[in-house]
Amino acid sequence: MIIRIDELSDVPIYQQIRNQIVMGISSGELEAGDQLPTVRALALDMGINTMTVSKAYQLLKTEGYIMTDRKNGARIRTEIEKQGRISSGNRSELKRIVSEARISGVPKDEIINLVNEYYGG
């Protein structure tokens, strides 16, 4: 599971880490129970502050994607809560992406194909 940080992006680094871990869980690259690196190790490898990684892990924990404990560190949750709906934030993000694609002349099928690819099945 490779994660890349775009320093020129407007998206904060902790959010980028969080997003890529979520995408990793969704694609199956990160499986339930998989151990995540320690805050210090990941911060050192990425060349960022430990607080940034800690914030990303905190966010993932709050959202229910990972669990942390003193003994085992951070792990992907075995039971991730399935809400069965898109959050309002993601809904507006999706709307923005679809709108931009429409303006750019991207055919609807291509968007649907992409959704199928990312969603799987």
Add this chain to the structure above:
Amino acid sequence: MSAVFGWIMFLCVASVLLFNLFYMYPRKWKDRKIVLGVKNRKEFKEPGAALQIEKIVGKAHKQALIITGVCFVIAASLLLLRGLIMQTFFWMIFIYIVIFASMIPYMIGHSAVMNIKKSLGIAGGDGTGPVDLKLSGRIHALKPINVIIPNIVGLIPVIVSLLFDLKLISFGESRIAGSFISTIIIATFWLMGLFITLFAFVFDNMKNEVISSDSDVNANYNRAKKKNSADLCIRFIWANVIYTVITSVGLFFRYSELLMIMGLFVYMILMFAAVFVFIHFNKKIEARYIKETEIVTDDDECWIAGMFYYNPKDRRMNVEKRAGVGSTVNFAHPGGKAVGIVGIGSIVFTFLVLVWVGLLESTPISLRVLDSKVICHQLRDDYAIRLNDIVSAEYGDNIMDHTVIRIAGTGMETLLKGRFSVDGVNGCRCFLNPQTKEFIKIVTKDGLIYYVGGETAEETRSVMNAIEK
């Protein structure tokens, strides 16, 4: 002994030159991860660029070959020098020249390859690359027990030597027992082993490189590299232990400087052999994984002249070297800056020491009686012995008939100055030119023993007459 020293230095320089020539200036660059300090990439292997790089690499190899040849001739001519101090002085200067000169084609070639990279439109990266979440902080190849055992084994000769110097144990008639010479030598090598152990852990904790989107490939690649580094450190530590054991046996039963230099010579051969084994496996690992490399983290811009790493965005202090073997520091890191200052400081210090030693060798010693004191003078008054304090004074014909072993101070072919062990008596103060064989043995009221002499026999005799009066 100076001839042995010359040959040791010659072999050291020859090994460094040959290592540089074949490892840093390879003809077959396509299988290498780094080409003259620039990361190898698929764009370089496209016909147009490949031809240009082929020329640059060939030219650098040719230049390095010429420099190596010239350095070999100079090194061979240095073998003709006589006098240990003179030899040390010229060899030290020559080693610095060799290090710099052998890097010139590398720096020129590096600049040329960087220009090709720019002309290909490859934008320079800032060294921040992807991170493999499954690797981060997890890939280790060093088993602590493998470095702990040799260090414990190496501690045995240190303890035995300490007991020997404290005269709690003895190995027959030894003239150096109590001088702590053996303990200092053996403990120094044991501490070097500890230092290498520290490096072993630094290598083992170095940043994992991401070369593929497949975590297994990344894990195997990094594990192989770390295993090779760990093995190098373990071999170094064992070589240290072997040297300390052999040296301690030699020191306990027969003290001979020639024997120690020969031991050092064998030790260095072991070290070079370990480095060559490391290089061999490193090349094999690179050749094996270059085919699977699909991700290249571009940090070429962070390598000044392809050698010195300066990357403020990298929080690590240690990174793998591009030129040579082992690791180097990130000079943007506070620790790296400190290492840089210490490095420059040690070079300056080496030259200052050489100048000081040169002064000591070229300044004649002087022994005279002034204001009811025996004054031993060279650059400054080293000893001033009151005539009233002298209990006994004996005139000796030849200092070479005695066993004089340096404990602390200067021991040169033309000067013995400082604390010495003379005929097994430790703590004697010497101020002699051994080339002038005559000396005076002075014992003072406080129990101190001095062996002093002048630059000439007449000078020594006149002081002896003054003491007798």
